[in-house]
Amino acid sequence: MPELPEVETVRRGLQELLLGRTVAQVASDAPKSFPNAQADVDHFLVGAQVTEVHRRAKVLIIELSSQYALVVHLKMTGQLVFRNGGVRFGAGHPSDSLVGELPDRSTRVTLTFSDGSRLFFNDQRKFGWMRLMPSSEVPNIDFMRKVGPEPLETDFTWQLMRDRLLRRKNTGIKAALLDQTVIAGVGNIYADESLWGAKIHPSTLVRDLTDQDFRTLHKALIGVLRLSIEKGGSTDKNYVDADGKKGSYLRFANVFRREGQTCPRHPDTKIIKLRVAGRGTHICPKCQKVKK
DNA sequence: CACTTGACCTGTCCGC
DNA sequence: TGCGGACAGGTCAAGT
Numbered sequence: 001m002p003e004l005p006e007v008e009t010v011r012r013g014l015q016e017l018l019l020g021r022t023v024a025q026v027a028s029d030a031p032k033s034f035p036n037a038q039a040d041v042d043h044f045l046v047g048a049q050v051t052e053v054h055r056r057a058k059v060l061i062i063e064l065s066s067q068y069a070l071v072v073h074l075k076m077t078g079q080l081v082f083r084n085g086g087v088r089f090g091a092g093h094p095s096d097s098l099v100g101e102l103p104d105r106s107t108r109v110t111l112t113f114s115d116g117s118r119l120f121f122n123d124q125r126k127f128g129w130m131r132l133m134p135s136s137e138v139p140n141i142d143f144m145r146k147v148g149p150e151p152l153e154t155d156f157t158w159q160l161m162r163d164r165l166l167r168r169k170n171t172g173i174k175a176a177l178l179d180q181t182v183i184a185g186v187g188n189i190y191a192d193e194s195l196w197g198a199k200i201h202p203s204t205l206v207r208d209l210t211d212q213d214f215r216t217l218h219k220a221l222i223g224v225l226r227l228s229i230e231k232g233g234s235t236d237k238n239y240v241d242a243d244g245k246k247g248s249y250l251r252f253a254n255v256f257r258r259e260g261q262t263c264p265r266h267p268d269t270k271i272i273k274l275r276v277a278g279r280g281t282h283i284c285p286k287c288q289k290v291k292k
Numbered sequence: 293c294a295c296t297t298g299a300c301c302t303g304t305c306c307g308c
Numbered sequence: 309t310g311c312g313g314a315c316a317g318g319t320c321a322a323g324t
Contacts, residue, residue, distance in 0.1 A: 001317060044324080058318075074317050077302080107303090125301045127318070143319085171295065188317060237303090237316080278297070279317065 002058060002074040003186030004151070005228035006239050006247065010080055011055040013242025014062065017082045018050040018119065023064075024082035025112040028130075033108035033123060036132045044068040045111075045132055057147045059183035061138055069135045072121070077106075077238040078128030084117035098235070099244040124238060148183045152225060158218035165206050165214070173209065173217075175277035186221070187254050189234050189249075192282045194221040196255045201288040202276040208291050227252060255282040261288060 002010070028034035036045075048064035055061070060080070062070040068089045072080065081099055103110055109121035109130055122129050138144060148164055149156055153222050164183055168176040176182050177191040186194075195202050197220030200213060209217075233239060233247030236257065240246055250257065254264050259273040263284035274281045 003318090073318080075300095076316075123301095124303070125316095127301065168294085175295085178318085280315080 001076050001187055001189065001236065002078065002233070002239055003187035004058060004191055005225055005249065006183070006191070006233035007055050007058045007060060007074065008229050009233045009241050009247060010074075011053050011060055014060070014080065014082065014119075015082075016051040016201065017242055018053060018062065020049060021110055021113040021115065021117065022049045023047065024114040026109070027112075028109040031127065032126055033121065034130050040132055045070070054148070056144065057180055058187070059143065063135060067135050068132055069138055070130055070132055071138060071141075071285050072130045074123070074129055075125070075127035075129075077124040079120070079122040079238065079240050079244075080242060081108075081120045081122065081240060081244045082117065082242050083120065083244075084115075098238070098240050098246055143180075146181045148179075148181050150184050151186070151221060156222075158215045161218045161221075162209075162211070162214040165209075168208040170205060172203045172277060173200060173206055173277070174281060176206050178277060178279070179222075185225075188279050188281075189236075189253070190221065191227070192256050192281075193224045193253055196282075196284060196288065197221075197224060199287045201290040202274075202281050202283065204291050258282060 026045055028058050030036065031074065042163055044066045045068065048066040048068065050062060051065050052063040052077070053060065054063065058073065060072040062072065064070065081097065081102060083102055104122065106122040106124045107120050108123050111119040148162060161183065165176050168179060168182060173194060174191050174195065174254050177186050194217060197219040198213065201218060228249040231247055231252060234249040235246035241249040258271045259282055261271055263269045263271055263286060266284060266286045269284055269286040271282055271284055274283065
């Protein structure tokens with residue numbers, strides 16, 4: 001379930017690994033994961049060089065010398081793994097890797113570069129997608145027009161966060177945090193972790209939060225996102241970076257997937273799992289109470 | 293318009 | 309052991 005820190009980790013890896021490489025060959029399960037017509041692939045992808053890899057919210061944008069871009073959303077089980085030669089385990093121990101020989105049965109798209117290296121787009125559940133479009137059109141797609149501000153940009157103040165969240169004042173804070181048009185890049189893991197950090201119950205209506213709550217939540221959210229990027233993101237089941245390696249943030253998580261374990265702030269209280277905003281939600285019932 | 297729910301998929305886990 | 313059903317959750321479409 002790649003969220004902002006996972007997608008940013010992949011971006012950094014791809015930026016390092018793909019820059020300057022020239023696409024020589026493309027194989028895909030089109031149209032499911034890669035809907036472009038073959039003619040466009042032949043004209044604007046094959047023969048093009050990778051010039052830059054950007055991220056906006058949970059979307060990756062691989063810029064090409066053809067003035068086209070490959071736009072990728074990993075959704076829940078997508079992976080972008082680069083291989084140059086055989087199986088790479090990166091710098092860590094082999095057990096840090098989740099993927100073996102590629103392609104495998106979840107490979108949906110394979111890009112082969114002119115030097116023989118390859119980029120694999122794997123996606124077990126086929127929710128993710130990759131599409132080729134003119135770079136100039138990327139900001140005009142519906143998602144980009146509607147998506148909220150990046151929480152790690154310097155202009156993302158607590159007041160801006162408050163004002164964005166108040167656009168959903170009659171809904172629960174967790175639903176508002178997950179809404180990509182409110183704030184970009186937050187998903188289930190970092191919503192739960194930041195709400196625990198700020199001692200706010202996920203069902204609390206946004207309109208019932210005080211300025212002090214918004215300040216604390218702002219600090220908690222930025223803190224968990226930064227820490228997770230530092231740890232290479234969160235691997236629960238599928239997520240891996242561009243080298244195929246897992247992220248280690250979940251070792252530092254306080255509540256996510258920790259139901260039944262004790263709250264770090266309350267050795268006498270166990271973390272429980274609820275359903276909020278249609279998602280599995282983890283809280284400490286002692287720190288996080290609904291406010292009215 | 294604001295807000296909630298279901299659909300999209302497949303692999304895994306749990307109870308019978 | 310096998311099997312049906314619940315569950316995992318990012319986003320969009322459809323529903324209230």
